[in-house]
Amino acid sequence: xxxxxxxxxxxxxxxxxxxxxxxxxxxxxxxxxxxxxxxxxxxxxxxxxxxxxxxxxxxxxxxxxxxxxxxxxxxxxxxxxxxxxxxxxxxxxxxxxxxxxxxxxxxxxxxxxxxxxxxxxxxxxxxxxxxxxxxxxxxxxxxxxxxxxxxxxxxxxxxxxxxxxxxxxxxxxxxxxxxxxxxxxxxxxxxxxxxxxxxxxxxxxxxxxxxxxxxxxxxxxxxxxxxxxxxxxxxxxxxxxxxxxxxxxxxxxxxxxxxx
Amino acid sequence: xxxxxxxxxxxxxxxxxxxxxxxxxxxxxxxxxxxxxxxxxxxxxxxxxxxxxxxxxxxxxxxxxxxxxxxxxxxxxxxxxxxxxxxxxxxxxxxxxxxxxxxxxxxxxxxxxxxxxxxxxxxxxxxxxxxxxxxxxxxxxxxxxxxxxxxxxxxxxxxxxxxxxxxxxxxxxxxxxxxxxxxxxxxxxxxxxxxxxxxxxxxxxxxxxxxxxxxxxxxxxxxxxxxxxxxxxxxxxxxxxxxxxxxxxxxxxxxxxxxxxxxxxxxxxxxxxxxxxxxxxxxxxxxxxxxxxxxxxxxxxxxxxxxxxxxxxxxxxxxxxxxxxxxxxxxxxxxxxxxxxxxxxxxxxxxxxxxxxxxxxxxxxxxxxxxxxxxxxxxxxxxxxxxxxxxxxxxxxxxxxxxxxxxxxxxxxxxxxxxxxxxxxxxxxxxxxxxxxxxxxxxxxxxxxxxxxxxxxxxxxxxxxxxxxxxxxxxxxxxxxxxxxxxxxxxxxxxxxxxxxxxxxxxxxxxxxxxxxx
Numbered sequence: 187x188x189x190x191x192x193x194x195x196x197x198x199x200x201x202x203x204x205x206x207x208x209x210x211x212x213x214x215x216x217x218x219x220x221x222x223x224x225x226x227x228x229x230x231x232x233x234x235x236x237x238x239x240x241x242x243x244x245x246x247x248x249x250x251x252x253x254x255x256x257x258x259x260x261x262x263x264x265x266x267x268x269x270x271x272x273x274x275x276x277x278x279x280x281x282x283x284x285x286x287x288x289x290x291x292x293x294x295x296x297x298x299x300x301x302x303x304x305x306x307x308x309x310x311x312x313x314x315x316x317x318x319x320x321x322x323x324x325x326x327x328x329x330x331x332x333x334x335x336x337x338x339x340x341x342x343x344x345x346x347x348x349x350x351x352x353x354x355x356x357x358x359x360x361x362x363x364x365x366x367x368x369x370x371x372x373x374x375x376x377x378x379x380x381x382x383x384x385x386x387x388x389x390x391x392x393x394x395x396x397x398x399x400x401x402x403x404x405x406x407x408x409x410x411x412x413x414x415x416x417x418x419x420x421x422x423x424x425x426x427x428x429x430x431x432x433x434x435x436x437x438x439x440x441x442x443x444x445x446x
Numbered sequence: 447x448x449x450x451x452x453x454x455x456x457x458x459x460x461x462x463x464x465x466x467x468x469x470x471x472x473x474x475x476x477x478x479x480x481x482x483x484x485x486x487x488x489x490x491x492x493x494x495x496x497x498x499x500x501x502x503x504x505x506x507x508x509x510x511x512x513x514x515x516x517x518x519x520x521x522x523x524x525x526x527x528x529x530x531x532x533x534x535x536x537x538x539x540x541x542x543x544x545x546x547x548x549x550x551x552x553x554x555x556x557x558x559x560x561x562x563x564x565x566x567x568x569x570x571x572x573x574x575x576x577x578x579x580x581x582x583x584x585x586x587x588x589x590x591x592x593x594x595x596x597x598x599x600x601x602x603x604x605x606x607x608x609x610x611x612x613x614x615x616x617x618x619x620x621x622x623x624x625x626x627x628x629x630x631x632x633x634x635x636x637x638x639x640x641x642x643x644x645x646x647x648x649x650x651x652x653x654x655x656x657x658x659x660x661x662x663x664x665x666x667x668x669x670x671x672x673x674x675x676x677x678x679x680x681x682x683x684x685x686x687x688x689x690x691x692x693x694x695x696x697x698x699x700x701x702x703x704x705x706x707x708x709x710x711x712x713x714x715x716x717x718x719x720x721x722x723x724x725x726x727x728x729x730x731x732x733x734x735x736x737x738x739x740x741x742x743x744x745x746x747x748x749x750x751x752x753x754x755x756x757x758x759x760x761x762x763x764x765x766x767x768x769x770x771x772x773x774x775x776x777x778x779x780x781x782x783x784x785x786x787x788x789x790x791x792x793x794x795x796x797x798x799x800x801x802x803x804x805x806x807x808x809x810x811x812x813x814x815x816x817x818x819x820x821x822x823x824x825x826x827x828x829x830x831x832x833x834x835x836x837x838x839x840x841x842x843x844x845x846x847x848x849x850x851x852x853x854x855x856x857x858x859x860x861x862x863x864x865x866x867x868x869x870x871x872x873x874x875x876x877x878x879x880x881x882x883x884x885x886x887x888x889x890x891x892x893x894x895x896x897x898x899x900x901x902x903x904x905x906x907x908x909x910x911x912x913x914x915x916x917x918x919x920x921x922x923x924x925x926x927x928x929x930x931x932x933x934x935x936x937x938x939x940x941x942x943x944x945x946x947x948x949x950x951x952x953x954x955x956x957x958x959x960x961x962x963x964x
Contacts, residue, residue, distance in 0.1 A: 352765070352898075352901070353765075353766065355762055356762040356763065356764075356765040356766035356898070357765075357766025357767075358766070359762070360759045360762035360763045360766060361762070361763040361766040361767065361776075362766075364759060364763075365701055365704070365759075365763055369698050369700075369701045370701050373628070373632070373701065374613055374614055377613070378613075378614055
């Protein structure tokens, strides 16, 4: 904030100041709602202190939370400057190619930042110290409260913009359409064609022609047999008649050929 | 000892088949005996592979194939029983002989027809090893086809019992019958062209020996069968490439994979994803690139495009799954896409440093994917045995019920995802680093696939382990057992070891890559 003010970037300075105010506000809102006032639920009434394994690290962190910034207090700071070694500027600045100058001290950023910090804390406490179930700012903020509560609907936006299309691309397009319909469909059509071809060969060639030929041989033999068996009458007179006919026929043929 | 080291490859190759025959002679009522005997017999080729590994001279200065053995087979057509390894085949042999005992140990929960199951498994192992070890084209093809038959029966007889697939006109078949049939016929259809091309090579060159063909075939000029040599070579190249592309699988020839992997029994899926896919990639590296360097360079962009499509659509389809096993199956399509991308990059820019890096990455990815997908399929099998469902929506919040399983699932998933520190990252990085200067656009597009890889892996883990506990499973789940952890243990160790220090494997792979492609 000091740098922004010192270099004349007033818009940045104001934005930072407002952000600091809101930060203090929501911090105090959180502390007030959680720790101050009357307990709002059964569980809250019976809450006990955390175990040492939780509070000890928090203690360490608290020390740093409070005091870590002190290493950055520049020399020329009124009152506090020079009390503690302010080595941070040199520490970071020394690593940069061009070691930047510390901005000259001016009272306005100091007053504003302290003001917004303390003011934010106070505001938070004032607004929330008597809060019941509903957030006291819900009605005054109206629609904005809903927007903030739903995190500016970013999650819903990402979901509809990226997640759902990705799912449709994955399941609908790549798997169900490309793989199952297009590629497998083509494969199934090849298989179907193979099956049809095989059926045609079976039903129009194999069965009638090849099998049929074999069957025909058998049935022809049978019908010839049925026909020829009529010669076998069982009557000796007929057999003798045939013998006589053949004998005379043979004799006749022989005589004819001899006479030629 | 000398006898063993002299014939080590033949021993590695045939010991599983002999083991299978021994298993068939055991009494089938004594299930424990059959299982333990199969496991013990499958450890023999593994130990022999380790012997070969430590006796392997990995310095690139010594060129050619080690432990060569050649015996006359069909002298009339100049085809011999010729075995040999270089760094590429030895790493694949190690993968095979490592995964086979793991898969057999994983199959201890199979209850029906155990003898046939174990015998088929061991016969399958011989088929796979034969492809990696053979240095003769006819022998290669024989083992290539031989590996299909046991797998068909494993899927058809011991695959998932439920599930149906609708064909056309309302005709329905059981899912495992559909999957096994599709797998076998699809792969065989691709192999038709391979067989014809092999025959043509043998007739024209007068020999089927790979080493002789590598010398004579690329430099062939003139005309053949009334066509120019270039035309004949292009047709033969595509015949080879299609056969291997179906096996890898390269998009769009990949649709047999989700069906076969999903319906196969757990151990069958481990071997399918772990080794059988690598047969296709191995075919590319061993045969297509050395025999057709010019055509490979010419059509490499096509291959790279298809590889990128595999990476992207494999990841997308995986993300859209509700069946965990099918999700892992599509992840195989995704990971093998990286292998093919590396191969395409190496084919396009042979001899450059990036090509060597890409090819090293591709072969390492073959090994790593074998490890991680075997682990993933096994873990899915573990949860399936307990819950009898693979539906991601049926679980939820199982982590407190099965913490050890959950931890192992997350570990294997991270390896599959390519987390730095685990093996998947090393190989994927090498492929991307190698392919970037060669096929910048394709590599950049494949990052979309990598993005969705993270999505589907996390979807799998989150649906299973995280979120609110699905009350249905409370009290009905037992954690992963000691036997099951034992199956995973070597795979997990390798995942971490290769992720932190892959040099021991890369040096062996590099020997082959530098030796073959300069």
